[in-house]
Amino acid sequence: MNLYPFVESIAGDAALxxxxxxxxxxxxxLGRVYEKIPPKSGSGTFELPEPQVIRVGTQTIIKNFRDISQKLKREPDMVSRYLMKELASAGSYEEGSGQLVLSVKVSSKVLKQLLDMFVKSYVKCPTCGSIDTHIEKRGKVWILVCEACGAEQTLKPF
Structure with a gap:
């Protein structure tokens, strides 16, 4: 049975x-479709560096904070704002040294849990699980945009 009789009647060309x-x-x-789809690069295992914590009096210093932010592909100011809000404390990010100074005593275990929550909420795509995402601000709304699958999700402001 011929599925395309009108096309084949027009096409006498052998290539067509x-x-x-x-x-x-x-x-x-199916093979052609898989050639056109970009490879999924960010859905493997995602390992966040362990926070290197130093406690000085009532302050907590995260020495490798710049490395953590780079691994998350987020600005250090954004990650520090999230941590300060969740810990309900003041703090500052020192650009020269790449350290975050928090005005509260915090264990490395609690910081690791907060960073894991940050990854789940503000880094990982909820649709495909990729970490290849970025955040856009449209008007007053923050949107997480996945570069792997194109999904978009609104975010809670912090």
């Missing part, structure tokens, strides 16, 4: 009829 045969071949079409 060969292309039409390819369109009927499911395996060839």
């Amino acid at each position: 009829s060969e292309d039409l045969e390819k369109l009927k071949d499911y395996e060839w079409l």
